[in-house]
Amino acid sequence: MNPTTTPAWARLAEHAASPQAHLRERFATDPERATRFVAKACGILLDYSKNRICDDTLRHLFALADESDLRTHILAMFEGEAINSTEHRAVLHTALRTQSDVPVLVDGQDVLPAIRAVRERVNAFSERVRSGDWQGFSGESITDVVNIGIGGSDLGPLMVVEALKPYADGPRVHFVSNVDSLHLTQTLKTLDPARTLFIVASKTFTTTETLTNARSARAWLVAAGGESAVAKHFVAVSTNAAKVAEFGIDTANMFGFWDWVGGRYSLWSAIGLPVVLAIGPAGFEALLAGAAEMDLHFRTAPLAENLPVLLALLGIWNVNFLGCASQVISPYNQTLHRLPAFLQQLDMESNGKQVRADGEPVDYATGPVIWGEPGTNGQHAYFQLLHQGTAVIPVDFILALKQPGQLDAHRTSQIANCLAQSAALMQGKTAEEVRTEMSAKGVAAKEIEALIPHRSFPGNRPSNTLLLDDLSPHALGALLALYEQKVFVQGSIWGLNSFDQWGVELGKQLASGIEQRLAGTGGPGYDASTEALLGYIGQL
Ligand code: F6P
Numbered sequence: 001m002n003p004t005t006t007p008a009w010a011r012l013a014e015h016a017a018s019p020q021a022h023l024r025e026r027f028a029t030d031p032e033r034a035t036r037f038v039a040k041a042c043g044i045l046l047d048y049s050k051n052r053i054c055d056d057t058l059r060h061l062f063a064l065a066d067e068s069d070l071r072t073h074i075l076a077m078f079e080g081e082a083i084n085s086t087e088h089r090a091v092l093h094t095a096l097r098t099q100s101d102v103p104v105l106v107d108g109q110d111v112l113p114a115i116r117a118v119r120e121r122v123n124a125f126s127e128r129v130r131s132g133d134w135q136g137f138s139g140e141s142i143t144d145v146v147n148i149g150i151g152g153s154d155l156g157p158l159m160v161v162e163a164l165k166p167y168a169d170g171p172r173v174h175f176v177s178n179v180d181s182l183h184l185t186q187t188l189k190t191l192d193p194a195r196t197l198f199i200v201a202s203k204t205f206t207t208t209e210t211l212t213n214a215r216s217a218r219a220w221l222v223a224a225g226g227e228s229a230v231a232k233h234f235v236a237v238s239t240n241a242a243k244v245a246e247f248g249i250d251t252a253n254m255f256g257f258w259d260w261v262g263g264r265y266s267l268w269s270a271i272g273l274p275v276v277l278a279i280g281p282a283g284f285e286a287l288l289a290g291a292a293e294m295d296l297h298f299r300t301a302p303l304a305e306n307l308p309v310l311l312a313l314l315g316i317w318n319v320n321f322l323g324c325a326s327q328v329i330s331p332y333n334q335t336l337h338r339l340p341a342f343l344q345q346l347d348m349e350s351n352g353k354q355v356r357a358d359g360e361p362v363d364y365a366t367g368p369v370i371w372g373e374p375g376t377n378g379q380h381a382y383f384q385l386l387h388q389g390t391a392v393i394p395v396d397f398i399l400a401l402k403q404p405g406q407l408d409a410h411r412t413s414q415i416a417n418c419l420a421q422s423a424a425l426m427q428g429k430t431a432e433e434v435r436t437e438m439s440a441k442g443v444a445a446k447e448i449e450a451l452i453p454h455r456s457f458p459g460n461r462p463s464n465t466l467l468l469d470d471l472s473p474h475a476l477g478a479l480l481a482l483y484e485q486k487v488f489v490q491g492s493i494w495g496l497n498s499f500d501q502w503g504v505e506l507g508k509q510l511a512s513g514i515e516q517r518l519a520g521t522g523g524p525g526y527d528a529s530t531e532a533l534l535g536y537i538g539q540l
Contacts, residue, residue, distance in 0.1 A: 001068065001495050002356065004364055008063035015060055016321035020052060022460045023426045041297045041307050042290065042478040047465040050426045051314050051394075052322060061313040062303045064493060070309070073492040074299060080106050084262070084499035085357050091499050092258075093265035093484070094295050097288040097477070106260055114258075115269075122255055122270050123281035125235070129197060130170045130280065136232050137225035138194040142171050146187060147274045148213045149201030150177040153237070155345050156267030157201075157274040159338035160287065163476050166335070166404040167279045171197070175274070176217075179209035184216055193224035193233070200236045201271055203263050205243035208511070214247065237270045262499050264345045265484065283473045290477025298485045307482050311396075311464065312489030318394045318462060319365050328386065329372035332399040332418040333471055339398070340372035343483055350487050350498035357497040366494050375399075376417050386425060388457045395463040397422050398479070400471035418465070428459020 003009050027033055027049075037049035076083050080090040095104040095111055103110035128134040132141035147157060154177040161173050174191075176184045188196075198221070200214045214234075221233050235253040236244040239261075244254045255270035267275075268288060276284045298308045318324040327347075329340040351367030372378060375397065386393055399418045434455045438448045468475045491498030516523030517534060525531065 001358075002360070002362075003064065003068055003493050003495060006064060006067040008060050008067050012057075012060045012064065012317070012321050015056060016317075023050060023052060023462075024428070024459060026054070027426075039305050039307055039310055041301065041305070042293045042482075043469045043475050044307060044478055044482065045465075045467040046307050046310060047467070048310060048314055050422055051317070051462045051464070052460065053314070053317065057317060058304070058313075061317060064316070065303055065309060065313060065489070068493045068495075070303075070489060070492055073488075077488065078104075078295075078299060080104055080111075080260070083497070084260075085497050086500045086502070087259075089499070090260040091262060091265070092260045093262065093268055094292075096261065096268035097291045097295070097481075099289055099292045106258075111258070111260075118255055118257070118270055122273055122276055123284075125255075126170070126273070126276040126281060129277055134197075134232075136194045136196070137229035140195050142197045143195040144191050145171050145173045145197045145199060145274060145277050146191070146217065147173065147175045147199045147201055148177075148184075148210055148217060149175075149199075149237075149271075150207060150209045151345060151349075152263030152266050153201040153203060153207075153210065153271055155338065155342045156264070157272055159336075159342040160267060160272070160275045160476065160480075161278050162338050163333075163335045163471065164275070164279050164283065164287075164473055166471075167283055167473065170277045170280060173274045173278045176213050177209065179212050181216065184213050188217070188220055193221050193229075196221070196233065198234050199273055200234065200244075200247070200249065201238070201273075202236075203239050203257070203261070203266060203271075205236070205238045205240040205247065208508070211247065218248070235273075237273055264349055267480070279473065286473035287477040290472075290474035290479075291481035292477075293474075294478040294481035294485065298481070308485030309489055311482065311486040312493070314462075314464065315368070315394075315486070315490055316493060319368050322392065322462075323365075324368065324392050324394055324462075325365065326369035326371065326391070326393050328378070328393055328395040329370060330375045330378055330395050330397050330418075330421075331372070332375040332397065332414055333403060334374055335403070335471065336398065336400075337374045340370065342480075344370045346483060347487050349501045349504070351491050351494065351496055352503065353494075353496045353498075356495035358495070362494065362496075364494070366496060367490070375421070376414070379417065379421060383421065386461065387428075392461055394461070395422070395425065397463055397465045398468070399466070400468035400475065402470040422463045422465050424459070425461040425463055426459055428457045428461075429455065431456045 034049050038045065038047050077091055078094055080092055082088050083091050090106050092104060092111060096115055104112055129142050134142060136142060154175055158175040174187050176187050198217050200210065202210045218230060221229055230248060231250055234249050236249045237255045238244050239257055239259055241251050241254060245251050255273060257266060257269035261269050268291065272284055298306060303309050329343050331339050347370045348367055353366055355361050386395065397418050399415065431452045434452050435448055468479060488498060513523040
C-alpha cells in the first residue's frame with residue numbers, strides 16, 4: 001500500500017511543517033527527555049532522545065506503523081509466506097536462528113530439520129579442521145582458510161569474523177571478493193597451499209567474480225598438490241549443487257542452503273562457515289541465539305519498546321519528513337569496522353527501490369544512502385561535514401562497552417569520543433559561546449567577530465546512540481538482527497519488496513557482453529561513451 005495515503009502520514013507531514021524547537025531547547029525544557037526516549041532489550045540500550053522528535057511525533061509514527069499493518073507483515077515473514085513476491089519466495093532467515101522447535105512451514109514442509117542437519121555437518125566439519133583432524137594433500141593440518149565469495153556471501157561472514165576477533169581460536173580466516181586478481185594473489189602470497197582450505201561461497205554459484213577467483217585459486221592449489229588435492233582443499237556453500245559439481249567440487253564437500261534465504265541475510269546459514277571455523281560451533285550458536293532473542297523481542301514487544309520498530313520509525317521520520325537522504329553508521333569498536341559495509345548491502349540492496357511491491361512507482365523517498373567508518377577515524381575525516389555541512393545526516397553511534405583484551409586507558413577515550421560527538425551534533429555552538437571562549441583566551445574583539453561564522457554551528461543534528469553491554473557473539477547477533485528487522489519495518493511501511501535486487505542485474509548482463517568484446521569473441525555494440533572507452537583500452 002501507499003503509506004502517504006494513511007491519515008498518520010498526513011498528520012506527520014503537518015507536524016513536521018509546524019514550528020519545531022531546537023534539540024537544545026527540548027532538553028532544557030523537558031528534564032525527563034533523556035530517560036523517556038530510551039529503550040533497552042537484548043543487552044542493547046537505544047538512546048533516541050537526540051532525534052528531532054517529541055511525544056506527538058512518536059504517537060503519529062506508531063499510528064503509521066499500525067495503519068500500515070506492520071503486525072500483519074511481521075507475522076507473514078515469520079510464518080513463511082512468500083513475501084518476496086517478485087521471486088515467489090518465502091523469507092526465512094529467522095528460521096535459521098530460531099531457538100524454538102515450533103515447525104516453520106514452506107510449501108507445507110517444516111524447514112527446521114534440514115536447517116539443523118546442515119548445521120550439524122558444518123559443526124562436525126569445522127571441528128575436524130579446527131582440531132587438525134582434517135588434513136591437506138601433504139598430511140598436514142589446515143592453518144588458513146580463504147573464503148571466496150562476494151556481496152552476501154562475503155560481507156556477513158567477513159564482518160562477523162572481524163567483529164569477533166577476540167574470540168578467534170581456530171585457523172586464520174581470509175576473505176577474497178574482488179575480481180581484481182590482486183585481491184587473491186596478495187592473499188595467497190603468504191599462504192602454504194598444503195595448509196590452506198578454500199570455501200567457495202555463492203548462493204547461485206553463477207557469480208562471475210567468485211567463479212573467476214575460485215578458478216585461479218584452484219589452479220594455484222593444483223600447481224602445488226595436483227588435481228587430487230582439490231577434494232581436501234575445496235568446499236562449497238551454495239544452493240546450487242549442479243553448478244558446484246560442474247565446477248569440480250565434490251558435492252559431499254558442499255554445505256547447502258535454500259532459496260528462501262536472501263544473499264544479504266545468509267550469514268546465519270552455512271554461509272557462516274568461516275565464522276564457525278574461526279570461533280567454533282559454540283560461538284556461532286551464541287550468535288544465532290542473540291539474533292533469535294532480538295527476533296522474539298521484535299515479534300512480541302509493544303511498538304513503543306520495540307527496538308527495530310523504533311529505529312525504523314525514527315529513520316522514516318528523518319528520511320520522509322525531515323528530508324535526510326543519507327545515514328551514517330558510526331561504530332566505536334574497531335572490530336566492527338566492516339559493519340557499515342555490511343549494513344550498506346543490507347539496507348541499500350533491500351530498500352533501494354523506486355516501485356512498491358504492487359509495481360506502482362513511489363512518490364516518496366525510500367532507502368537512504370548508508371555509509372560510515374569506525375567512529376574516531378570518521379571524526380578526523382568526514383565529521384566536519386556532519387557538524388557544519390549543508391546536509392543534515394543522522395548518525396547511529398554504536399558502542400560496545402566491554403571487549404576481551406581492552407586497555408582501560410583507551411576505553412575511557414573511546415567512550416568519551418562517542419558521547420562527545422553525539423552531544424556536539426545535538427547542541428552545536430552558538431556565537432555567544434564562541435565569543436565567551438575566545439575572549440577568555442584574550443583574542444581581539446575584531447578577530448573574534450570575523451571568526452564567529454566559521455567557529456559557530458547550528459547543532460540540532462539527529463543521532464541515535466546504541467550501547468551494547470559487550471561485544472560477545474550473543475550481543476553481536478542481537479545487534480545484527482536489530483538492523484535486519486529495522487530494514488524490514490521500513491520496507492514494509494514503504495510498501496516495498498525488500499527481498500529482491502533486480503537493479504544489479506543489468507550491469508551483470510552488460511559486463512558479460514563487454515568481456516566478450518575484450519576477448520575478441522563477439523559481443524554487442526554499446527553507447528558512444530562505452531565504445532570510446534573500449535577503443536582507448538584496446539590501444540594500450
Ligand atoms: O549482485 C547482487 C547479489 O546477487 C547479492 O544479492 C548477493 O549477495 C551477491 O550478488 C552474491 O551472490 P551469490 O551468493 O549468488 O554469489
